[in-house]
Amino acid sequence: MAMYVGKCHRSLTAVQQVTKFAARRTLQQKHTRSAAKIDAFIGASQTEQKLNAQSYAYTASNEPLIGQTVGKIIDRTTEKCPDRTAVVFPQQVIRKTYEEFRQEIDRLAAGLLAIGIKRGDRVGMWSPNRFEWVLTQYATSRIGAIQVNINPAYRPKELEYVLNKVGCKAIISDQSFKRQDYYAMLREICPELEKSYPGEINSKNLPSLKTVIMLGEGHFPGTYMFDDILDAPSNEHFVEVEALQNILQFDDPINIQFTSGTTGLPKGVTLSHHNIINNANLVGRAMRYHTKHHIIGVPVPLYHCFAMVLGSLSGLIHASTVVYPSLSFEPLASLQAIAKERITSVYGTPTMFIDMLNHPDFDKFDMSSLSTGLMGGSPCPIEVMNQAINKMNTKDINICYGATETSPISFQTNEEDPVEVRVSTIGRPLAHTEAKVIDPETGDIVDVEKPGELCVRGISTMLGYWDDEKKTQDVVGKDRWYHTGDIAMMDDNGYVRIVGRMKDMIIRGGENIYPVEVEEFLYTHPKIEDVQVIGVPDERMGEELCAWIKLKSAQTADANEIKDFCRGQIAHFKIPRYICFVKSFPLTVTGKVQKYIMRQESLGMLGLDKNM
Numbered sequence: 001m002a003m004y005v006g007k008c009h010r011s012l013t014a015v016q017q018v019t020k021f022a023a024r025r026t027l028q029q030k031h032t033r034s035a036a037k038i039d040a041f042i043g044a045s046q047t048e049q050k051l052n053a054q055s056y057a058y059t060a061s062n063e064p065l066i067g068q069t070v071g072k073i074i075d076r077t078t079e080k081c082p083d084r085t086a087v088v089f090p091q092q093v094i095r096k097t098y099e100e101f102r103q104e105i106d107r108l109a110a111g112l113l114a115i116g117i118k119r120g121d122r123v124g125m126w127s128p129n130r131f132e133w134v135l136t137q138y139a140t141s142r143i144g145a146i147q148v149n150i151n152p153a154y155r156p157k158e159l160e161y162v163l164n165k166v167g168c169k170a171i172i173s174d175q176s177f178k179r180q181d182y183y184a185m186l187r188e189i190c191p192e193l194e195k196s197y198p199g200e201i202n203s204k205n206l207p208s209l210k211t212v213i214m215l216g217e218g219h220f221p222g223t224y225m226f227d228d229i230l231d232a233p234s235n236e237h238f239v240e241v242e243a244l245q246n247i248l249q250f251d252d253p254i255n256i257q258f259t260s261g262t263t264g265l266p267k268g269v270t271l272s273h274h275n276i277i278n279n280a281n282l283v284g285r286a287m288r289y290h291t292k293h294h295i296i297g298v299p300v301p302l303y304h305c306f307a308m309v310l311g312s313l314s315g316l317i318h319a320s321t322v323v324y325p326s327l328s329f330e331p332l333a334s335l336q337a338i339a340k341e342r343i344t345s346v347y348g349t350p351t352m353f354i355d356m357l358n359h360p361d362f363d364k365f366d367m368s369s370l371s372t373g374l375m376g377g378s379p380c381p382i383e384v385m386n387q388a389i390n391k392m393n394t395k396d397i398n399i400c401y402g403a404t405e406t407s408p409i410s411f412q413t414n415e416e417d418p419v420e421v422r423v424s425t426i427g428r429p430l431a432h433t434e435a436k437v438i439d440p441e442t443g444d445i446v447d448v449e450k451p452g453e454l455c456v457r458g459i460s461t462m463l464g465y466w467d468d469e470k471k472t473q474d475v476v477g478k479d480r481w482y483h484t485g486d487i488a489m490m491d492d493n494g495y496v497r498i499v500g501r502m503k504d505m506i507i508r509g510g511e512n513i514y515p516v517e518v519e520e521f522l523y524t525h526p527k528i529e530d531v532q533v534i535g536v537p538d539e540r541m542g543e544e545l546c547a548w549i550k551l552k553s554a555q556t557a558d559a560n561e562i563k564d565f566c567r568g569q570i571a572h573f574k575i576p577r578y579i580c581f582v583k584s585f586p587l588t589v590t591g592k593v594q595k596y597i598m599r600q601e602s603l604g605m606l607g608l609d610k611n612m
Contacts, residue, residue, distance in 0.1 A: 053447050053448060054436075054445045054446070054447060054448065055436055055437035055438075055445055055446050055447065055448050055450065055452065055489075055490040056434070056435070056436045056445055056490075057428060057429055057434070057435050057436075057490065057494030057496075058429065058433070058434045058435075059428060059429040059430065059431050059432070059433055059494070060431070060432075061282075061431035061432055063281075063282065063285060063431055065274075065278050065432065065459060066250075066274075066277050066278055066281055066317075067250055067274070068250055068273070068277065069141065069245070069248045069249070069250050069252070069254075069273045069277075070138065070141035070142075070254060070273050070276075070277060070313070071138075071141055071142045071244070071245045071248060072245060073277060073316060073317055074102055074105065074138055074141075074142070074316065075102070075245065077098060077316055077317070077319050078098045078099055078101075078102045080319055081098050081319045082097065082098050082099035083097050083098070083099065084097060084098055084293070084319060084321065085097055085098075085321045086098040086100075086101040086315075086316070086321065086322070087101060087131065087134060087321070087322050087323075087324070088321065088322070088323040088324070088337075088341060089129075089130065089131045089324050090323070090324075090325060090326075090333070090336075090337055090340075090341075091325075091326055091327060091333070092130065092131055094131045096131075098319070104135055104230075105135060105138045105139050105142060106139075106142065106238060106241050107230050107233065108135050108136065108139035108229060108230060109138075109139040109140075109142040109143050109241045110232075110233030110237035110238045110240070110241050111139075111229035111230050111231070111232040111233045111237070112139060112140070112143060112145065112170075112229065113143055113233065113237045113240055113241065114229075114232040114233045114234065114237050115170075115199055115211060115224070115229060115232060116199065116210075116211075117140075117143065117145050117169065117170055117211075118143070118144075118145070119143060119144030119145065119244070119248070119252075120144065120145070120146065121145045121146070121169045121170070122145070122146045122148050122166045122167055122168045122169055122170075122208075122256065123136070123140050123145050123146070123147055123148065123168065123169065123170045123171070123172065124147075124148040124150050124162070124163060124168045124170065124171035124172065124173075125137070125147055125148065125149060125150060125171075125172050125303070126150040126152065126154070126159070126171060126172065126173045126174060126182060127152060127172070127173065127174035127177070127215060128152045128174065128177050128301065128302075128327040128328050129298075129301060129302050129307070129324045129326065129327050129328065130174065130215065130327065132172070132215050132226060133302045133303075134302065134312055136172055137302075137308065137312060138316075140254075141254055141273070142241055142244065142245070143240075143241060143244055144244060144247075144248045144252060146166075146253050146254060146255065146256055146270075147254070147255050147256070148162065148166055148168055148255075148256045148268075149255065149256070149257045149258070149302075149303040149304070149308065150162060150171070150258075150303065151258065151303055152174075152177050152180070152301070152303060152328070153180075153588075155185070156185045156188045156189050157189075158266070159185060159186075159189060160189040160205060160206065161265065161266070162258055162266060162268070163189075163206055163208070163209060164205075164206060164207075164208070165266075165268055165466065165467065166256050166268050166466050166467070167208035168206075168208060168209055169208055169209065169210050169211065170209070170210065170211035170212070170213065171186075171209065171211070171212055171213070172213045172215070172226065173186065173212060173213065173214055173215065174214075174215045174216070175214060175215060175216050175218065175220075177327070177328075178328075183214065183220050183223075186212060189205055189206065190203045190205060190206050190209065190212075191203075191205075192204070192222075193212065193221070193222040193223070194221040194222055195221070195222065196221075196222040197222070198211065198212075198222060198223055198224045198228075199211045199224065201222065211224065212224070213225070213226055213228075213229055214226065248273075249273075250272065250273040250274045250277070251272050251273070251274055252272060252273060253270050253271065253272055253463055254271060254272060254273050254276070255270075255271045255276065255308075256268045256269065256270050256271075256466055257269045257271070257303075257304070257305060257308075257404050259404060259405075267465040267466075267468060267471055268465055268466035268467070268468070269404045269405050269462050269465060269466075270462060270463045270464055270465065270466045271407055271462055271463065272463055274459065275407040275459070275460055275461075275462065275463070276305075276308075276309045276313055276407050277313065277317065278407075278432070278459050278460065279309055279310075279406075279407040279408065279409055279430075279459075279460045280309050280310060280313040280314040280316075280317055281314070281317050281318075282409075282430050282431050282432065283309075283310050283314055283374075283400065283409050283412060283430065284310075284314035284315075284317055284318045284320075285318075285431075286398065286412050286414075286430070286431075287314075287345060287372055287374065287398060288372070288396075288415075289314065289315075289318035289320055289345075290318055293319070293320065293321070294315075294318070294320045294321070294344045294345050295320065295321045295322075295323060295341055295342060295343045295344050295345070295369075296311055296314075296315050296320050296321070296322045296323065296343070296344070296345045296346075296347070297323050297325060297334065297337055297338055297341070297343035297345065297346040297347065298311035298312070298322055298323065298324050298325075298347050299324075299325050299326065299329045299330075299333075299334045299337075299346075299347065299348060299352060300329070300347050300348060300349070300352070300591065301328065301329075302324070304404075305402075305404050305407065305408035306347065306376065306377065306408065307324075307347070309407060309408060310347070310374060310400070310408070310409065311347060321341075323337050323341045323343055325337035329348075329352055329355075329591065331352070331355040331356045331359045332359060332361065334346070334348075334352075334356055335356055335359060335361070335362065335365045336365065338365060338366075338367060338369070338370060338392075339365040339366045339367070339369075342369040343369060343370060344369055344370060344371055344372065345370070345371070345372045345373050345374070346370060346373040346392070346394065347373060347374045347375075348373070348374075348375060348591070349375070349376065349377035349378060349591035349592065350375060350377070350378055350379070350380045350381065350384050351377075351378070351530065351585070351587065351591050351593070352591050353375060353380075353384055353387075353388050353392075354384055354529060354530055356392070357384070357387050357388070357391060357392070358529065358552070358553060362391070367391070367392045367393045368393060369393075370392055370393045370394050371393065371394065371395065371396055372394055372395075372396040372397055372398070372415065373388070373392075373394040373397040373398070374397070374398050374400055375388070375397060375398070375399055375400070376399065376400040376401060376402070376409075377591055377592050378591075378592055378593060379423075379498065379516055379519070379520070380399060380422075380423050381423065381520070381523040381530075382419065382420065382423045382424075382523075383523060383524075385397070385399075385419055385422060385423045386419060389419065395415075396415035397415075397422070398412055398413050398414075398415065398422070398427075399412070399413045399422050399423065399425075399426060399427060400412045400413075400426075400427075401426035401427070401496075401498070402460075403482075403484060404462075405461070405462045405475065405476075405482055406456060406458075406460045406461055406462070406482060407460035407461075407462065408460075409430055409460070410429060410430055410433050410435065410456040410458070410460065411426040411427045411428065411429055411430060411433075411435070411456075411496060412426075412427045412428075412430055413425065413426070413427035414427060414428075421495065424497060425491075425495045425496060425497045426496050426497070426498060427495060427496070428493070428494045428495055428496070429456070429458075429494065430458070430460075432458055432459055433456060433457070433458035433459075433460070434456065434457045434458060435454065435455070435456050435457075435490070435494070435496065436454075436455050436481070437450070437451070437452040437453065437454055437455070437488050437489065437490050437496075438452050438453050438455055439452050439453075440452065440453040440502070448490055448491060448492045449489055449490075449491065449492075450489065451487050451488070451489050451499050452487065452488070452489075453483060453484065453485065453486070453487060453488070453502065454484045454486045454487070454488035454496065454498070455481045455482060455483050455484065456481070456482050456484065457479075457480050457481045457482065461476065461480055461482050462476070462482075464476070485501065485502050485503065486498050486500075486501055486502070487499045487500045487501070487502055487505075487514070498516070499514050499516065499517075500514030500515065500516050500517075504595065506533075506534075506535035506543050506545060507535075507542055507543055508535075508538075508541050508542065508543050508544060508545065508573055513535075513545065513573070513574055515532070515533040515534065515535075515545075517570075517574070518533045518545065518547070518570065518574050518576070519531050519532065519533050521566070521569065521570050522547060522549070522562070522565075522566075525562065525565050527551050527552055527555040527556075527557050528549055528550070528551060528552070529550050529551060529552040529553075530549075530550040530585070531547055531548065531549050531550070532547070532548045532585055532593050532595065532598065533545055533546070533547050533548075533576065534546050534548070534595050534598050534599050534602065535599070536578065536599060536602050536603065536606065536608055537603075537608060538577075544576075544577040544578065545574065545575070545576040545577055545578070546576060546577070546578040546579075546580060546602050546606070547562070547576040547578070547579050547580070548580045548582050548585060548598055548602075549562065549579060549580065549581050549582065550581075550582055550583065550584065550585070551581060557581070558579075559578075559579035562576070562579050563575055563576070563579070578602070578606055580602065580605055580606075585598065586598060586601070
């Protein structure tokens with residue numbers, strides 16, 4: 001790629017060469033908003049700052065920040081609504097009130113103290129969406145331990161890396177998930193496990209690991225069972241849990257979440273009580289959770305910020321009921337939960353909404369309880385948003401944008417924004433958050449309507465990457481601006497549109513192409529349900545465009561039909577050379593499309609690997 005940048009005859013930087021289509025589309029989409037709508041920005045009274053010519057925005061708020069630990073929030077909500085349902089796990093047939101929930105949280109917290117887990121110890125959680133996951137989330141917070149979220153899809157080498165990277169003292173593990181045998185994988189990276197006493201592991205490969213706790217029933221040599229921990233505490237351990245609530249600090253680290261690792265080894269994003277509590281509170285207020293009792297449907301995975309912070313924690317702060325329809329996303333289970341539990345707010349990536357909307361039994365389920373929701377993780381086609389609003393009754397649905405490094409949300413749309421704005425922008429900065437768009441080469445703020453790298457700063461910015469000061473400094477400067485790596489354009493009201501990802505830009509014969517604009521055009525084809533565009537190597541052009549297309553049910557098309565649809569509508573060099581019709585896309589557990597896997601698979605599908 002760098003070779004073709006060098007051959008480009010233009011004098012502008014790569015970011016400055018953003019396509020004319022993108023700039024033109026932004027100008028076409030400029031919308032008028034009344035001052036009242038602007039001032040009514042989500043959650044609290046705002047001080048609106050009129051932008052000057054530069055791409056900088058800050059959202060002030062009268063909503064105070066919360067200076068408490070998660071443990072204090074648990075007590076506050078329980079005392080307020082002890083008999084309200086806190087969590088529902090339909091597949092486990094579990095339903096707990098806030099009082100019951102706190103009792104079980106403290107039972108686990110005391111049990112962890114009883115087996116030697118203390119403040120600052122790292123405790124891995126390796127499981128899909130189970131009740132034990134949220135118990136662990138809050139039990140570790142009550143004793144000052146740091147929960148480490150472990151991707152349920154990890155294989156042995158990935159697991160070994162993350163356990164060692166953060167020095168996990170203990171891991172709480174499911175027995176299996178899909179085709180994964182978790183105990184077998186633990187045994188593979190820790191051969192000493194089978195011959196160890198529970199809590200006394202001495203491993204050559206995992207020197208920090210002392211304790212393995214297995215969920216469910218059965219016997220696994222060298223491990224505790226989860227119920228053993230619940231039965232372990234004495235009265236003094238419960239007294240210690242209570243005493244710790246007045247000792248722990250809200251700036252303490254509480255959670256480590258690993259980045260996807262698609263561009264290198266995963267990095268352990270370290271977040272504090274203050275980070276995630278305030279992010280969860282502000283996003284929840286944006287969803288109007290503070291105005292009435294909401295029932296939140298969370299089919300997204302708990303190991304990721306989307307569910308853990310915006311679902312579980314936001315629900316706790318606002319005394320909502322949180323429903324986890326299934327272990328991992330299942331469209332039918334999600335639809336069943338919406339209808340049966342009378343869910344008012346549903347979460348998901350655009351792909352998840354597409355799968356629910358296109359489920360053959362969709363029309364059998366009552367969606368009338370829904371009024372809002374949260375969609376994020378990737379760009380949302382306007383057709384999908386319209387269907388979510390009209391067919392699922394989520395008229396107030398919000399789009400959110402962020403990163404694990406920002407706890408996670410830094411931008412959110414407003415329920416009063418027109419649908420076109422909600423799908424063409426990521427909204428404006430969250431309350432108490434600054435944003436700017438810069439030239440990535442000079443670091444200077446660019447003018448409004450000009451592309452550059454999006455940077456954000458605020459109370460949600462991570463403490464840093466665990467044990468990796470160099471990588472932390474690569475993305476968070478001394479000025480505390482977090483560099484997102486996304487190319488964005490800001491309008492004069494502070495609304496931001498993501499143009500593309502710096503690393504995803506395709507350079508075809510010296511022309512810079514952002515996949516998102518080609519995808520947005522192809523979404524308008526009446527037969528296309530979903531589409532992703534990637535770059536594949538080409539000897540002459542450097543890269544060519546390849547579109548993976550998922551057609552709507554019962555539809556057929558060929559490559560020529562798709563290309564004919566493009567001709568005369570978008571620039572010739574943006575028309576994909578290769579069209580691959582597929583049934584699905586490779587996804588992360590969080591529902592994000594894995595374009596690097598698509599590139600690898602495309603080489604074989606198109607026979608390009610023979611030329612490599």
